[in-house]
Amino acid sequence: MLQSIEARTGAAIGERWAESTGTEIDEAVRAAANAADDFASTAAARRGALLRALADALEADREALVALADRESGLGLPRLNGELDRTTFQLRGFADEVERGAAHALTDDAAVAGAPPAGRPRLTCVRVPIGPVAMFSASNFPFAFSVLGGDTASALAAGCPVVVKGHPAHPELSRRTAVLARKVVDAQGLPAGVFQFVQGASIEVGVRLVRAPAIAAVAFTGSYKGGIALAKVAAERPRPIPFYGELGSVNPLVVLPSALASDSAELAATLAGSICLGAGQFCTSPGVIVVPEGTAGDAFVSALATALRGMQPHAMLSAGIRATFERGVAQWRGTPQLAPLVDDDTGGELPRPFLGEVSGADFIANRALHEEVFGSAVLVVRVASTHEATQVLAAIGGSLTVTLWGAETQSEDTRRLVRAATQVAGRVLFSGVPTGVAVTAAQHHGGPYPASTQPFTTSVGYAAMDRFLRPVALQDPPQWMLDRKGVPV
Amino acid sequence: MLQSIEARTGAAIGERWAESTGTEIDEAVRAAANAADDFASTAAARRGALLRALADALEADREALVALADRESGLGLPRLNGELDRTTFQLRGFADEVERGAAHALTDDAAVAGAPPAGRPRLTCVRVPIGPVAMFSASNFPFAFSVLGGDTASALAAGCPVVVKGHPAHPELSRRTAVLARKVVDAQGLPAGVFQFVQGASIEVGVRLVRAPAIAAVAFTGSYKGGIALAKVAAERPRPIPFYGELGSVNPLVVLPSALASDSAELAATLAGSICLGAGQFCTSPGVIVVPEGTAGDAFVSALATALRGMQPHAMLSAGIRATFERGVAQWRGTPQLAPLVDDDTGGELPRPFLGEVSGADFIANRALHEEVFGSAVLVVRVASTHEATQVLAAIGGSLTVTLWGAETQSEDTRRLVRAATQVAGRVLFSGVPTGVAVTAAQHHGGPYPASTQPFTTSVGYAAMDRFLRPVALQDPPQWMLDRKGVPV
Numbered sequence: 001m002l003q004s005i006e007a008r009t010g011a012a013i014g015e016r017w018a019e020s021t022g023t024e025i026d027e028a029v030r031a032a033a034n035a036a037d038d039f040a041s042t043a044a045a046r047r048g049a050l051l052r053a054l055a056d057a058l059e060a061d062r063e064a065l066v067a068l069a070d071r072e073s074g075l076g077l078p079r080l081n082g083e084l085d086r087t088t089f090q091l092r093g094f095a096d097e098v099e100r101g102a103a104h105a106l107t108d109d110a111a112v113a114g115a116p117p118a119g120r121p122r123l124t125c126v127r128v129p130i131g132p133v134a135m136f137s138a139s140n141f142p143f144a145f146s147v148l149g150g151d152t153a154s155a156l157a158a159g160c161p162v163v164v165k166g167h168p169a170h171p172e173l174s175r176r177t178a179v180l181a182r183k184v185v186d187a188q189g190l191p192a193g194v195f196q197f198v199q200g201a202s203i204e205v206g207v208r209l210v211r212a213p214a215i216a217a218v219a220f221t222g223s224y225k226g227g228i229a230l231a232k233v234a235a236e237r238p239r240p241i242p243f244y245g246e247l248g249s250v251n252p253l254v255v256l257p258s259a260l261a262s263d264s265a266e267l268a269a270t271l272a273g274s275i276c277l278g279a280g281q282f283c284t285s286p287g288v289i290v291v292p293e294g295t296a297g298d299a300f301v302s303a304l305a306t307a308l309r310g311m312q313p314h315a316m317l318s319a320g321i322r323a324t325f326e327r328g329v330a331q332w333r334g335t336p337q338l339a340p341l342v343d344d345d346t347g348g349e350l351p352r353p354f355l356g357e358v359s360g361a362d363f364i365a366n367r368a369l370h371e372e373v374f375g376s377a378v379l380v381v382r383v384a385s386t387h388e389a390t391q392v393l394a395a396i397g398g399s400l401t402v403t404l405w406g407a408e409t410q411s412e413d414t415r416r417l418v419r420a421a422t423q424v425a426g427r428v429l430f431s432g433v434p435t436g437v438a439v440t441a442a443q444h445h446g447g448p449y450p451a452s453t454q455p456f457t458t459s460v461g462y463a464a465m466d467r468f469l470r471p472v473a474l475q476d477p478p479q480w481m482l483d484r485k486g487v488p489v
Numbered sequence: 490m491l492q493s494i495e496a497r498t499g500a501a502i503g504e505r506w507a508e509s510t511g512t513e514i515d516e517a518v519r520a521a522a523n524a525a526d527d528f529a530s531t532a533a534a535r536r537g538a539l540l541r542a543l544a545d546a547l548e549a550d551r552e553a554l555v556a557l558a559d560r561e562s563g564l565g566l567p568r569l570n571g572e573l574d575r576t577t578f579q580l581r582g583f584a585d586e587v588e589r590g591a592a593h594a595l596t597d598d599a600a601v602a603g604a605p606p607a608g609r610p611r612l613t614c615v616r617v618p619i620g621p622v623a624m625f626s627a628s629n630f631p632f633a634f635s636v637l638g639g640d641t642a643s644a645l646a647a648g649c650p651v652v653v654k655g656h657p658a659h660p661e662l663s664r665r666t667a668v669l670a671r672k673v674v675d676a677q678g679l680p681a682g683v684f685q686f687v688q689g690a691s692i693e694v695g696v697r698l699v700r701a702p703a704i705a706a707v708a709f710t711g712s713y714k715g716g717i718a719l720a721k722v723a724a725e726r727p728r729p730i731p732f733y734g735e736l737g738s739v740n741p742l743v744v745l746p747s748a749l750a751s752d753s754a755e756l757a758a759t760l761a762g763s764i765c766l767g768a769g770q771f772c773t774s775p776g777v778i779v780v781p782e783g784t785a786g787d788a789f790v791s792a793l794a795t796a797l798r799g800m801q802p803h804a805m806l807s808a809g810i811r812a813t814f815e816r817g818v819a820q821w822r823g824t825p826q827l828a829p830l831v832d833d834d835t836g837g838e839l840p841r842p843f844l845g846e847v848s849g850a851d852f853i854a855n856r857a858l859h860e861e862v863f864g865s866a867v868l869v870v871r872v873a874s875t876h877e878a879t880q881v882l883a884a885i886g887g888s889l890t891v892t893l894w895g896a897e898t899q900s901e902d903t904r905r906l907v908r909a910a911t912q913v914a915g916r917v918l919f920s921g922v923p924t925g926v927a928v929t930a931a932q933h934h935g936g937p938y939p940a941s942t943q944p945f946t947t948s949v950g951y952a953a954m955d956r957f958l959r960p961v962a963l964q965d966p967p968q969w970m971l972d973r974k975g976v977p978v
Contacts, residue, residue: 037908082605089606109931116571117578120927121920125952128911235724239886240938242945397728410969418970419526422617422961429964431610438609442598444962449729456731456959463614463960470945471952472911473933475918480899481907 002199004172007074008315014172019200025208028196032132032161033214035193040129040159044098047157050194051095053184054148054156055088061180065173069142072170074315075278080143087143090150090439094157097462103127103158103469111476121476127469129159130242131216134209136230138221139169139317140281146170147177147197150439150460151219151244158468160216161194165209168201169318175199203229210234210243217468220245221283221459224372224450231453244467245453246446248283249399250372251434252290254389254417259406260296265303267405272307274433276353279313280376281321284401284434287372288363290381290389301357301380305341308353313376316351321374328373329354335369337362341380351375360388364395386413390420398448398455401427401434424448426455491688493661496563497804503661508689514697517685521621521650522703524682529618529648533587536646539683540584542673543637543645544577550669554662558631561659563804564767569632576632579639579928583646586951592616592647592958600965610965616958618648619731620705623698625719627710628658628806629770635659636666636686639928639949640708640733647957649705650683654698657690658807664688692718699723699732706957709734710772710948713861713939720942733956734942735935737772738888739861740923741779743878743906748895749785754792756894761796763922765842768802769865770810773890773923776861779849779870779878790846790869794830797842802865805840810863817862818843824858826851830869840864849877853884875902879909887937887944890916890923913937915944 001016020028058065066080073080097103104126111122133155138145145151147164155162166174178197185195198205206226210218210233218234218241220227227245234243259267274286289304291297316322329345332338332354342355353376360383363369369379383389390413393402402421407414407430421428426447427437437445443461446452452459457467474481490505509517547554555569562569586592593615600611622644627634634640636653644651655663667686674684687694695715699707699722707723707730709716716734723732748756763775778793780786805811818834821827821843831844843866852858852870872878879902882891891910896903896919910917915936916926926934932950935941941948946956963970 037905040908086606107931109927109929116925117575117928120929123927123929123931125931125933126911131912408967408969410967416526419529422615423620425961426959427962427964428966430967431965436605438598438612439606440598440609440612442596442612442614442962444614444960448959456955458960461962466945470937471933471947472914473916473931473950475916476920477917478897478899478919480897 002168002171002201004072005318006071007317010319013071019202019205020198022208025198025205026212028163028198029132029209029212029214031193032163032196033193035161035191036129036131038191039161039194042159044101044104047103047159048095048099050185050188050190051091051098051153051156053188054181055091057180057184058084058088058148065176068173068176069170072173073142073317075142076314079278083141083143086439087148090144091148091153093439093462094153094465097465098157102462103465124474124477124482125471126474128472130468130470132161132163132214133468134215134218135162135164136206136218136220136222137164137167137174139167139321140278142170142173145221147174148181150464151221154464155219155468156194158465160468161196163196163198163209163215165206166197166199168199171199206230207233211237213239215241217242218244219459219467222247224248227453242467243453244457244459246283246459247450247452248372248374249401249447249451250287250370250396251284251399251401251403252288252393252396253286253403253434254290254393254405255292255297255300256386256404256406256414257292257296258409260292260300264296264300268300268303269307270433271304272311274435275308275378276311276313276376277435279316279351281317281374282435284437286378286403286434288379288381288396290383290392293382293384297382301341304380305355308342308355309344311353313351313353315349316375322351325351325373325375325377328375329377331368332356332373332377332379335366337366338379353377355380357382360384360392364391370396386417390417393420393424397424398451399425400445400447400451401425401429403429403434405431426451426458491657491660491690493561494807495560496806499808502560508691508694509687511697514687514694515701517652517687518621518698518701518703520682521652521685522682524650524680525618525620527680528650528683531648533590533593536592536648537584537588539674539677539679540580540587540642540645542677543670544580546669546673547573547577547637554665557662557665558659561662562631562806564631565803568767572630572632575928576637579633580637580642582928582951583642583954586954587646591951592954613963613966613971614960615963617961619957619959621650621652621703622957623704623707624651624653625695625707625709625711626653626656626663628656628810629767631659631662634710636663637670639953640710643953644708644957645683647954649957650685652685652687652698652704654695655686655688657688660688695719696722700726702728704730706731707733708948708956711736713737716942731956732942733946733948735772735948736939736941737861737863738890738936738940739776739859739885740773740888740890740892741777741882741885742775742892742923743779743882743894744781744786744789745875745893745895745903746781746785747898749781749789753785753789757789757792758796759922760793761800763924764797764867765800765802765865766924768805768840770806770863771924773926775867775892775923777868777870777885779872779881782871782873786871790830793869794844797831797844798833800842800865802840802842804838805864811840814840814862814864814866817864818866820857821845821862821866821868824855826855827868842866844869846871849873849881853880859885875906879906882909882913886913887940888914889934889936889940890914890918892918892923894920915940915947
């Protein structure tokens with residue numbers, strides 16, 4: 001059963017309602033499959049118009065949507081208004097991309113006379129929409145990674161129908177957004193199958209959707225546990241399909257000695273803000289801070305502790321997420337090698353930030369410490385050298401981001417550290433904090449395992465569309481296909 | 490144990506020798522891992538020089554290599570000389586690609602002032618070599634898909650060391666090619682870890698290689714059974730890695746009524762040649778021919794039967810492959826719905842072509858008929874309409890290629906058929922035969938499951954390099970990295 005819950009109080013609002021039944025899920029997939037062929041052959045202008053109309057509809061209903069999102073997520077109006085802006089920016093950005101031909105681009109190699117290997121027929125490589133995409137919304141971004149978020153926008157831009165599974169942590173908002181999307185699809189004269197919506201809090205709903213034979217790919221943003229379980233379902237289908245899972249990560253931030261030459265109190269305050277942003281409920285929230293041993297490092301850690309003590313994260317998304325956070329912190333607290341520096345949990349209604357300190361050697365040796373604690377909890381790892389910092393990164397392994405402060409000057413050690421960072425992360429930052437992921441062509445949001453299940457792909461930015469466009473080489477294509485201007489069939 | 494066998498006679502040549510031991514495999518991977526960092530940061534010119542030197546070395550040793558390949562594969566000197574040409578063309582083609590900057594291309598988005606979502610930091614997306622690649626050679630192309638074939642060429646172009654597992658069906662040739670490659674790597678002043686070589690006929694060798702923690706990706710060309718087994722090993726590692734498996738396919742060819750208006754005897758002769766080319770031991774060998782019912786179709790099938798009876802495929806690659814072929818044909822022979830049209834097996838030394846006929850409905854209903862019989866064996870499927878041909882394609886599912894003869898004129902039926910072809914294949918041909926895969930930028934050799942395990946990627950053509958280059962977004966990269974011109978670290 002689904003139930004809208006007020007995040008700040010835990011109070012149930014309104015009636016409960018039933019999850020989508022198996023039959024309803026199958027019907028949603030069937031509608032998407034029936035629409036796939038025609039939607040795949042739509043021209044750029046039509047897809048662009050759909051994406052823009054979805055953005056307009058979100059904005060037209062902004063007040064009600066943001067209020068609902070705030071009630072169900074507790075994320076606050078400023079953040080949620082900003083997130084809605086990001087979501088419409090993203091929808092329009094994909095409209096721009098598809099209108100300028102990105103989904104319909106082709107590589108055309110003219111025929112070359114003569115014998116192979118130099119001689120060849122004409123080959124025209126196009127990209128074909130993969131088919132209906134199952135899209136699993138995330139809890140922590142009720143707009144930008146939910147019903148009309150980046151996954152939906154990129155799949156529609158690519159010409160794929162979408163079957164969205166709404167997240168049960170904001171069920172009422174999801175339902176309202178879906179109603180709005182359906183109206184837009186209808187007003188655009190597109191078949192209803194282009195956008196389908198199912199809901200459920202039980203694992204069966206997701207499994208049924210991923211197993212539906214006509215589903216051609218899955219886009220998922222969420223927990224490691226849920227993502228890996230569904231990835232397995234996708235891989236074990238009679239016809240395995242791509243599973244694009246963005247599963248969150250530890251996001252180490254390395255402070256190099258040269259970064260501490262300037263005002264470390266300001267850096268510490270910036271970092272504390274990033275750690276507590278959205279109560280730490282970001283997949284890019286920093287979880288491990290690597291700091292050099294010595295007095296400059298001590299001062300930075302002390303400033304970070306002070307800054308964190310002064311922060312008050314807001315209520316978490318749900319009681320379940322809060323409980324998981326507290327369990328993670330308790331496990332850290334019970335680790336003998338770990339010294340708690342900020343640990344003023346008073347058992348209150350709101351979560352408190354936690355900061356622990358551990359040596360590089362102890363951190364590297366203890367695999368349990370490499371796991372993400374989702375929320376405003378962070379480990380400081382003290383290292384003797386840039387080389388040890390490199391080893392810490394290698395121990396953590398796959399992450400969405402690595403941030404390196406103080407890498408402005410080239411040295412062999414720095415180069416090795418940067419190289420290690422590129423080996424484990426999908427995005428490497430050289431200033432600022434990892435929270436905040438710009439929507440642009442050069443963005444890459446997806447790191448090596450376990451940060452994401454397909455680290456060559458991104459779930460944010462315009463390259464997200466590539467996940468749903470499979471290359472097909474046309475050999476000696478007839479003229480009528482080429483006359484269709486990038487929409488060969 | 491490894492043993493060089495004369496393909497035409499089955500006679501053992503020379504001494505047997507031992508497979509690579511577990512320790513040797515681990516050492517090969519360690520050497521590759523130690524070389525990975527420095528090789529990843531090589532400039533284009535250095536990689537280009539390596540690839541060209543490998544091509545030159547193959548040509549310098551052509552006579553001995555081709556003779557050895559002929560002895561171990563039975564594929565004949567003309568074909569093997571042509572294949573060596575293709576292999577050197579491919580190595581030099583990747584050199585051209587990498588020299589013109591393909592491996593080092595970046596997407597640079599300038600910073601935009603102001604608040605997000607429009608405001609953003611500078612983001613520069615580069616691609617980093619993924620690390621040591623385990624490369625499994627195929628049996629059926631002793632040059633082009635073996636030790637220095639497309640997988641090795643594309644991995645080296647991408648800046649990844651390669652650990653090649655030679656195919657046991659041409660062990661002496663593999664060994665000789667590896668010695669040659671090692672000399673080139675040494676002469677180029679590169680560490681030996683850039684090219685490593687292991688050998689084995691047992692499954693343990695491959696499993697050990699795929700499980701080696703430092704291996705970052707696997708490239709495999711071979712059987713469905715072997716590929717799926719190794720893909721599972723790759724997925725079940727503590728750190729799963731991409732498995733690029735090209736597993737062969739049925740390659741349906743659809744003859745539309747309009748294609749039969751012209752000289753169908755000539756078409757039939759061309760097709761018979763493709764079916765028997767290399768004794769049908771191509772992953773793109775046509776296995777299912779869809780032909781319209783009626784007199785024109787009857788005439789074509791009759792011409793095809795006549796042409797096939799006149800062909801004599803050469804000896805197959807090994808006794809094992811021959812036995813599998815005969816088992817496949819025997820299974821077809823035992824299928825009541827299937828009428829044998831060419832079946833003149835006399836139990837002789839050389840394989841004979843097999844042609845069977847079955848109705849569209851019987852074919853669609855019988856899943857066993859959708860499986861590839863590797864060799865010169867082909868099914869004619871008779872259909873009542875273009876719509877039924879479309880259903881036959883859907884029933885077959887993933888394939889490397891689909892060929893459509895007679896799609897020159899646009900109609901709704903033809904459009905649906907072409908669309909179905911793009912849904913199941915990585916390459917769709919509108920003339921000619923699927924055997925022969927041009928090495929070019931627009932090539933796509935990799936179809937949906939089960940034709941390949943990563944259908945968004947290609948194992949032939951210059952995009953094959955993309956399999957080994959993972960995108961990483963650099964946020965506010967320092968100037969020294971940008972000064973390195975596309976080799977950031």
